[in-house]
Amino acid sequence: MKRKRTLIIIICLLILGLALAAFLYLRGPLRQETELPSPASVPGGQTDAEVTQPAHEGEAKPPEDPAPGKEGGGDAPQPAAPQAQESEKPYLGNDPLLQEHPKAPELSWIKDLEVPEWSGEAYILINEGQPFFETENMSPEPWELYYDLDEMGRCTLADAVAGPETMPKEKRGNISSVKPTGWQSSQYPQELVDGRSLYNRCHLIAFGLCGETANKYNLVTGTRYFNTRGINAFENMVIDYIRETGNHVRYRVTPVWKEGELICRGQVTEAWSIEDEGDGICFCVYSYNVQPGIYIDYMTGDNHLLEGENVPAQTEEPVRPEVKEPASPEETPRGLLEEDISGDFILNTKSKKIHSADCKSAQGMSEKNRREYSGSYNELIEQGYEPDPGCRPWEPAE
Amino acid sequence: MKLILCLDDNGGMAFNHRRQTRDALQRRHLLGLVGDSLLWVSPYTGRLMLSDAEKLRPGCCRVSGDILSEAGPGDWVWIELEDPEPYIEKADSLVIYRWNRLYASDLRFDGGLLENFAFIRGGSFAGSSHEMISFEVYEKI
Numbered sequence: 001m002k003r004k005r006t007l008i009i010i011i012c013l014l015i016l017g018l019a020l021a022a023f024l025y026l027r028g029p030l031r032q033e034t035e036l037p038s039p040a041s042v043p044g045g046q047t048d049a050e051v052t053q054p055a056h057e058g059e060a061k062p063p064e065d066p067a068p069g070k071e072g073g074g075d076a077p078q079p080a081a082p083q084a085q086e087s088e089k090p091y092l093g094n095d096p097l098l099q100e101h102p103k104a105p106e107l108s109w110i111k112d113l114e115v116p117e118w119s120g121e122a123y124i125l126i127n128e129g130q131p132f133f134e135t136e137n138m139s140p141e142p143w144e145l146y147y148d149l150d151e152m153g154r155c156t157l158a159d160a161v162a163g164p165e166t167m168p169k170e171k172r173g174n175i176s177s178v179k180p181t182g183w184q185s186s187q188y189p190q191e192l193v194d195g196r197s198l199y200n201r202c203h204l205i206a207f208g209l210c211g212e213t214a215n216k217y218n219l220v221t222g223t224r225y226f227n228t229r230g231i232n233a234f235e236n237m238v239i240d241y242i243r244e245t246g247n248h249v250r251y252r253v254t255p256v257w258k259e260g261e262l263i264c265r266g267q268v269t270e271a272w273s274i275e276d277e278g279d280g281i282c283f284c285v286y287s288y289n290v291q292p293g294i295y296i297d298y299m300t301g302d303n304h305l306l307e308g309e310n311v312p313a314q315t316e317e318p319v320r321p322e323v324k325e326p327a328s329p330e331e332t333p334r335g336l337l338e339e340d341i342s343g344d345f346i347l348n349t350k351s352k353k354i355h356s357a358d359c360k361s362a363q364g365m366s367e368k369n370r371r372e373y374s375g376s377y378n379e380l381i382e383q384g385y386e387p388d389p390g391c392r393p394w395e396p397a398e
Numbered sequence: 399m400k401l402i403l404c405l406d407d408n409g410g411m412a413f414n415h416r417r418q419t420r421d422a423l424q425r426r427h428l429l430g431l432v433g434d435s436l437l438w439v440s441p442y443t444g445r446l447m448l449s450d451a452e453k454l455r456p457g458c459c460r461v462s463g464d465i466l467s468e469a470g471p472g473d474w475v476w477i478e479l480e481d482p483e484p485y486i487e488k489a490d491s492l493v494i495y496r497w498n499r500l501y502a503s504d505l506r507f508d509g510g511l512l513e514n515f516a517f518i519r520g521g522s523f524a525g526s527s528h529e530m531i532s533f534e535v536y537e538k539i
Contacts, residue, residue: 125414129414129415233408233501234502240419240528244419244421244526279416283414283502
């Protein structure tokens with residue numbers, strides 16, 4: 001009996017020993033499998049998190065982006081990044097040219113730019129009309145790049161190779177949702193400002209070239225004169241050239257700011273036609289953001305008539321909104337407009353009424369219920385608003 | 399000499415030593431006006447015009463660096479980058495094409511140069527990339 005008990009104890013000890021041995025044997029490999037492999041241990045294999053991290057000194061840089069636009073960008077950070085040539089995922093890293101809105105490079109020439117005071121011409125030639133960018137071996141492959149806003153929220157740079165592929169296929173959409181720096185609504189007599197609104201939302205790269213609408217990286221506050229005389233004249237040349245030839249044009253626009261100001265002083269536009277090597281289009285110009293007869297405070301956007309400016313007698317009185325006949329119920333649209341309009345409206349959030357910006361009845365509205373709105377009329381209808389027949393907000397403002 | 403010019407809404411002819419714009423149908427219209435006569439152009443204009451002219455009016459287009467001296471009475475002259483004044487003095491008729499668009503310009507046509515010309519006729523047509531191109535024919539008084 002005693003021998004039998006001893007045998008049982010020995011068998012138990014043996015089983016325990018085997019179990020312990022098996023545990024120790026398996027323990028090592030199990031621990032290794034639960035640890036992340038080090039980047040060095042997997043050829044070309046990096047986690048997403050690691051790819052977006054700045055690399056350490058001494059590590060290789062990513063291959064250069066084929067898109068042009070790096071000139072003058074010597075001061076821009078060119079972060080080194082780990083090699084990812086064997087990764088199956090596209091490598092983005094920190095290359096400014098591969099990000100949607102990278103920080104604009106400091107263009108050396110813009111710091112040295114000396115522009116004479118405006119003397120009556122909407123634009124002047126810069127650099128004898130030759131663009132600053134490198135024009136050799138330029139590819140006609142189309143691309144667009146809208147650089148990030150600066151710390152004051154101002155546009156910095158827009159750059160593209162425009163061609164038939166980048167031109168819009170549809171009508172321009174509403175852009176009133178974007179309020180570029182210094183934006184305010186200022187009205188003057190038609191005799192002074194064509195269209196009466198002093199400020200326009202001005203595209204750096206025209207809608208007609210690249211189809212960009214409410215892109216805040218591409219819109220600055222500009223005067224009517226700047227827009228129509230200083231910018232459109234060049235945009236028209238490039239748009240019509242592309243339409244006629246099917247060729248491509250490198251097109252770069254740099255707004256020019258003074259420190260702390262919200263309204264740009266002007267912009268430099270450079271353009272160069274690629275297929276015919278500048279024979280069709282080649283210019284580098286500075287356009288003045290001024291309005292003849294009107295003083296502009298570039299720090300704030302505030303503005304007023306210049307002293308001594310001869311205003312035609314019939315417009316010396318403040319411009320008063322035209323008194324409109326209230327619309328009959330039949331005339332008042334009950335739903336969405338067939339062709340949407342956009343503009344400035346005053347909303348009564350309690351009665352859910354839409355008023356035009358110059359509606360007299362809206363002037364006495366309680367501040368609690370009053371809301372100013374810029375944008376699409378139809379969007380308001382979709383939100384349950386109805387138009388005030390008294391001020392006909394569905395009719396585009398003059 | 400019969401002079402041909404193209405102008406934008408600001409009387410502009412050219413900017414930064416280049417034409418403001420171009421249109422294939424305007425060139426065809428121009429060649430229709432020229433008919434069987436000679437058309438003199440500068441080397442710059444010739445680069446644009448020669449292939450059209452060879453297709454539609456073979457042999458009519460002459461390229462020269464001195465068209466003012468070489469063009470004879472009854473010949474047509476199309477200028478793009480040249481100062482129009484000396485040509486106007488020599489011209490006995492004038493055709494102005496208007497793009498009906500505003501472009502940048504640093505070479506402009508002074509409307510005062512038309513004071514010795516009388517408007518004869520005009521018209522318009524759709525261009526290949528321009529909505530409407532109009533033309534005006536003048537003759538020296």
